[in-house]
Each structure stands twice: as structure tokens, then as C-alpha cells.
Amino acid sequence: MATENADSRSVHGMKVLLQLARVHPARWVVTTAVLSLLLALLDMIGVAAMVPLMQLFSTTESQSSVVKVVVDILGTNDPAVLIPAFALCVALLFIVSSALMILFRWWLLGRTTRIGADAATELLRRYALAPYADHRSRNLPDVYRNINDMTTIASNTLLNAVTVVSDAMTLVGICVVLMIASPLVTLFAIALFAGAMVAFQRSLRRRQLRVGEELAAASLDAWAHIMPVLDGFREARLSSSAERFVRGFGEARIRTARANQAYSLLSELPKYLLQIIFILAVAGMAAILFVTGSASDALTVLAIFAAAALRGLPTMTRVSANIGSVRSGTVSLGLLTEAADTLNRSVAHCEAPRSAEPYRGDIVLRSVGFHYPDDPAPVLRDLDMKISEHTTTAIVGASGAGKSTVIDLILGLQQPTSGEITCGGVSINDDVARWYEGLGVVPQDVFLLNDTLEANITYGRPLDDADRALLHEVVRMAQLDSYVRSLANGLKTIVGERGTRLSGGQRQRVGLARALFRRPRVLVLDEATSALDNETEHQITQTLRALHGQITVIIVAHRLSTVRDADKLVFLSDGTVEGEGSFTEVRASTPSFARLVELGELA
Numbered sequence: 001m002a003t004e005n006a007d008s009r010s011v012h013g014m015k016v017l018l019q020l021a022r023v024h025p026a027r028w029v030v031t032t033a034v035l036s037l038l039l040a041l042l043d044m045i046g047v048a049a050m051v052p053l054m055q056l057f058s059t060t061e062s063q064s065s066v067v068k069v070v071v072d073i074l075g076t077n078d079p080a081v082l083i084p085a086f087a088l089c090v091a092l093l094f095i096v097s098s099a100l101m102i103l104f105r106w107w108l109l110g111r112t113t114r115i116g117a118d119a120a121t122e123l124l125r126r127y128a129l130a131p132y133a134d135h136r137s138r139n140l141p142d143v144y145r146n147i148n149d150m151t152t153i154a155s156n157t158l159l160n161a162v163t164v165v166s167d168a169m170t171l172v173g174i175c176v177v178l179m180i181a182s183p184l185v186t187l188f189a190i191a192l193f194a195g196a197m198v199a200f201q202r203s204l205r206r207r208q209l210r211v212g213e214e215l216a217a218a219s220l221d222a223w224a225h226i227m228p229v230l231d232g233f234r235e236a237r238l239s240s241s242a243e244r245f246v247r248g249f250g251e252a253r254i255r256t257a258r259a260n261q262a263y264s265l266l267s268e269l270p271k272y273l274l275q276i277i278f279i280l281a282v283a284g285m286a287a288i289l290f291v292t293g294s295a296s297d298a299l300t301v302l303a304i305f306a307a308a309a310l311r312g313l314p315t316m317t318r319v320s321a322n323i324g325s326v327r328s329g330t331v332s333l334g335l336l337t338e339a340a341d342t343l344n345r346s347v348a349h350c351e352a353p354r355s356a357e358p359y360r361g362d363i364v365l366r367s368v369g370f371h372y373p374d375d376p377a378p379v380l381r382d383l384d385m386k387i388s389e390h391t392t393t394a395i396v397g398a399s400g401a402g403k404s405t406v407i408d409l410i411l412g413l414q415q416p417t418s419g420e421i422t423c424g425g426v427s428i429n430d431d432v433a434r435w436y437e438g439l440g441v442v443p444q445d446v447f448l449l450n451d452t453l454e455a456n457i458t459y460g461r462p463l464d465d466a467d468r469a470l471l472h473e474v475v476r477m478a479q480l481d482s483y484v485r486s487l488a489n490g491l492k493t494i495v496g497e498r499g500t501r502l503s504g505g506q507r508q509r510v511g512l513a514r515a516l517f518r519r520p521r522v523l524v525l526d527e528a529t530s531a532l533d534n535e536t537e538h539q540i541t542q543t544l545r546a547l548h549g550q551i552t553v554i555i556v557a558h559r560l561s562t563v564r565d566a567d568k569l570v571f572l573s574d575g576t577v578e579g580e581g582s583f584t585e586v587r588a589s590t591p592s593f594a595r596l597v598e599l600g601e602l603a
């Protein structure tokens with residue numbers, strides 16, 4: 001019962017894998033089954049051809065109709081002509097069927113490894129475009145495992161399952177023929193094949209190693225493209241870069257697919273080569289035995305030996321090995337099914353704006369309420385806020401007051417559970433991709449690519465001349481120019497894995513340059529100046545002053561100096577607005593804000 005369940009889970013998992021790779025399951029199953037059946041029939045004919053060959057060595061009276069037809073065609077029943085002719089035909093049949101089997105395997109390996117690559121790319125796309133709230137609740141190692149290992153194992157399992165079915169068909173065909181012959185000689189085949197296989201594996205070892213190296217390099221490349229869209233989810237989302245990384249990942253997986261294709265064929269090649277070599281040897285020995293006038297019994301044994309050893313035993317070995325692999329792949333297929341089911345339940349984000357017309361005007365939060373999915377306690381309650389266009393608004397409040405939550409709602413990463421957020425009278429959630437087109441966001445912890453400073457500012461966008469001028473302008477505005485001048489390679493300096501070569505303040509300035517490079521209409525600074533020294537922070541405040549009146553700026557900060565100059569200060573307390581106005585007004589009207597300032601929590 002448990003096995004039945006596991007088998008049906010495997011079948012369902014393989015269906016999910018094919019769907020992820022956008023392959024039609026029924027069409028694929030029918031194609032592979034028909035091809036397997038044709039090859040099995042060819043195998044069966046090859047082995048069956050041994051029977052008339054054997055009969056040529058026994059009494060001529062009991063010749064089969066096949067032999068009689070050949071006798072008629074050749075116009076002779078002279079064994080000196082018949083036996084070499086038959087031997088040649090049988091050899092050719094085996095060569096053709098082996099060649100076709102190699103082609104079939106190449107096609108099947110290419111197909112299944114490509115299915116694994118396409119399914120992994122699709123899975124990453126779905127994770128990258130999933131709702132932000134879903135992403136926050138995920139365990140990322142699970143996500144990495146599902147995308148990489150599970151899809152690989154699942155596609156291998158699919159290959160193994162198809163191989164089992166196709167081998168089973170071959171075995172049935174061979175068994176039908178062997179019913180009339182002795183199976184004892186198969187014992188010799190086992191010893192012979194084991195020795196030959198070891199020899200072949202040794203000769204192919206170096207090539208297999210090279211393929212393994214390519215697999216490792218391609219897998220590293222794949223991970224390098226996964227990290228920016230999952231670890232740097234917000235940046236990818238807000239800069240509409242997810243699809244670009246997904247494409248890079250897809251290319252790396254195709255490289256892996258090709259390496260896997262070669263790897264698998266290399267490990268299977270000895271079997272096919274042995275089959276060809278062996279049957280040629282049998283044919284040659286048969287001819288020699290005839291010419292030297294040896295006993296016909298010897299040739300009969302050779303013929304059965306060739307048929308049984310070449311086709312039956314290796315196939316049987318593979319069937320049993322692959323049944324084990326399919327069973328062990330059930331877990332991976334189950335996890336893949338679970339992941340696909342979860343992702344299917346959510347609505348995917350679309351990076352393409354529905355309209356080119358940008359959002360303009362005041363940002364208004366009207367009666368906004370919010371609670372997190374896993375906690376019914378309200379984090380924001382009936383919150384009203386107006387952020388006038390081209391002004392600077394600072395949102396302040398004690399820790400846990402709800403500042404980050406408000407920002408996530410303004411960024412469209414979370415949706416209000418009640419009320420709405422509009423810009424120019426239009427809900428930002430109507431076309432969130434269009435909203436992002438005009439947004440520049442500097443988070444507290446800036447995600448950095450292991451790439452050049454320039455790539456980290458442009459976030460991979462190709463640069464034309466105008467963009468290059470803008471790049472230098474934003475470097476200056478973000479107070480990065482003197483740092484860049486101090487570097488031997490300037491903007492072409494690699495910042496190291498996750499920006500390890502940069503200080504916290506430098507990272508934040510790179511984040512600011514990146515946000516400004518998008519020419520935002522709305523600039524959001526979420527604790528973006530916390531790591532800056534006083535001097536740099538002062539300079540950045542000057543930069544923001546210079547932008548005053550040109551763009552809308554929203555600042556969340558604990559630093560008094562950062563928020564003091566804002567046109568409007570909104571003081572949040574316990575998920576609602578407790579005071580708003582200029583810094584001086586709020587300080588005068590709201591005792592808890594005045595107390596925060598006095599305590600130095602806003603200093």
C-alpha cells in the first residue's frame with residue numbers, strides 16, 4: 001500500500017516536473033513509449049534471427065520458413081554461402097539496433113536533462129515573482145535545495161523511470177525468443193561483461209572528470225545568479241531586475257544540462273561499444289569455425305551466447321538498478337510537488353508595467369490598517385498620512401512603532417488589510433510595476449553583487465553615453481567620488497562577495513547612488529544613513545537639499561540631523577500617527593516625541 005502510494009506520488013511528481021518545464025506530459029509519454037517499443041522490437045528481431053542461424057548448423061530437413069526464403073533468394077542451400085550471409089545479416093541487425101539505441105539514449109538524455117533545466121528556471125522565476133509576504137515566510141535553504149538539487153534528482157528519476165519501461169519492453173521481447181534456447185550460457189556473459197566494463201570505465205575516467213569539472217563550474221554560475229534574486233529579493237523586485245537574473249540562471253543550467261548529457265552518455269557508452277564489438281567477434285568466430293570445419297554445436301552456443309549476453313543481462317541489471325533509483329527519487333519528486341503546489345496558490349508579480357504613464361502626485365494613506373498573516377494583532381490602525389509631491393517627509397517613532405511596515409506598504413511589498421494607498425489618486429497596487437518605475441529605494445542593509453562598483457550602481461543595466469554621465473553624477477551626489485578616485489581601478493573595482501570590501505557607510509552610499517541612478521520620482525531612504533559618519537551624513541543631507549522640490553523624498557531615520565530639515569515629520573506610535581507637522585511643531589505638540597528627542601533616542 002505504502003509502495004503504491006510512493007509509486008503514485010512518483011508519477012504525480014514527474015507530471016509536475018514536466019508541467020514546470022512546460023512539456024505536455026501525455027505527448028511526451030506517448031513519444032518515448034513508441035520509440036522504446038520500436039527499439040524493443042528491433043532487439044527482439046535481432047535475437048530471433050539467431051534461431052534460423054542455429055538451424056543452419058542442425059539438420060537441413062527441419063529448416064524454418066525464413067531459411068527456406070533465403071535459400072530461394074540466394075539460389076543455393078550450400079552452408080558455405082548461407083551461414084556467412086546469415087551471420088552478416090545478424091551482425092548488421094545488431095549494429096543498426098545498437099546505433100539506434102545510442103541515438104534514442106542521446107535524445108532521451110538531452111530531453112530529460114533539458115526538462116530538469118527548464119523546470120529549475122521556472123521554479124526560480126516563480127519564487128522570484130512570488131508575493132513578498134510569501135518570500136519572507138520561506139526558509140531560503142529549502143528554496144535553494146528545491147531549485148537546484150530537487151529538480152536535478154527529479155529529472156534523473158524521470159530518465160530512470162523511462163529507462164525501466166523501455167528496458168522492460170526489451171526484456172519481454174528477448175524472453176519470448178529465449179524460450180526456445182538454453183539460458184545457461186548467460187553465466188559466461190556475466191564474467192565477460194564485468195571485466196570489459198571495468199576496462200572501458202578506466203579508459204573514460206579522465207573525460208568523465210572533465211565533464212564533472214564543467215558541471216561544478218556551471219553549478220557555481222547558477223548559484224551566483226540565484227543569490228541576487230532571492231537574498232536580494234527587494235532590490236531585484238524594486239529595480240525590476242529579477243527576469244534578467246533568471247535569464248542568467250537559465251543559461252547556466254543549460255550548460256549543466258549539456259554537461260550532464262555528455263556525462264551520462266559517457267557512462268553508458270561502454271555498454272553499447274561492447275555490444276558492437278562482441279557481436280562482431282561472434283560473427284567472425286562463426287565464420288572461422290565454419291571455414292576450419294569446426295562442430296556446428298560450437299556455433300550454436302556462440303549464437304545464443306551473443307544474443308543472451310548482449311541484450312538480456314545488461315538490460316536486466318539496468319532495470320533493477322533503475323527501479324531503486326526511481327524509488328529513492330520519490331522524496332525529491334514529493335518536495336518538488338509541494339513547492340510547485342505552494343507557488344501555484346499565489347499570484348505572480350509582473351515586472352512589466354501595464355501603462356507607461358508614470359504615477360504622479362501626492363502619496364496618500366487613507367484609513368490604512370495592517371496585520372501580518374501569522375499574527376492577527378494589528379500593527380497599523382486606521383492610519384492617515386499625506387506625503388505631498390516634491391516635498392521631504394520624515395517618518396519617525398520608537399522601535400516597533402510600525403515605520404518599516406508603513407514603508408513596506410508604500411513600496412507595495414505588502415498590501416494593507418484595510419484602507420488604501422494612492423499616488424495622484426490612483427492605488428499604487430493597481431499597477432505596482434509602474435509604481436516601481438518611479439521609485440528609488442535605499443535600504444539600511446544594501447545588497448551588493450560580487451561585481452564592480454559600477455555594476456552595483458547600475459545593477460547590471462547596459463550603459464549608453466547618457467547613462468555614463470548620469471553614473472558619474474550619482475557617484476558625486478552620493479559622496480562616493482573621492483572614494484572612487486582613491487581606487488586604482490575606480491568604478492571597475494570589484495567590491496567582493498556581498499560587498500565585503502566596503503564599509504557600512506560606503507555600502508549605504510552605493511545604495512544611494514543606485515537609487516538615484518534610476519532617476520526616481522519618489523526616493524525612499526529606510527534607515528539609509530545609519531552607518532554614515534557625521535561628515536558624510538551632512539554632505540548627503542546637502543545632496544538631498546539640492547534635490548528638494550524636484551522629487552518626493554520619504555525618510556525613515558533615527559538621526560535628528562537627518563529628519564530635522566524635513567518639510568513634514570510624521571511621528572508614529574503604536575501603529576498610528578500621533579503627531580505631524582514640522583520638527584518644531586511636533587516637538588511642541590507631541591510630548592512622547594519631545595521625550596524621545598530628550599532621551600537621545602532621536603539624536
Ligand SMILES: Nc1ncnc2c1ncn2[C@@H]1O[C@H](COP(=O)(O)OP(=O)(O)OP(=O)(O)O)[C@@H](O)[C@H]1O
Nearest residue numbers: 372374375379397398399400401402403404405406
Ligand atoms: N513578520 C511579522 N509577523 C508578525 N509581526 C511582525 C512581523 N514583522 C514585524 N512585526 C511586528 O510589527 C510591529 C511593527 O514593526 P516594524 O518593524 O514596522 O517597526 P519599526 O517601527 O520599523 O521598528 P524599528 O525601528 O525597530 O525597525 C512590531 O511590533 C513587530 O513586532
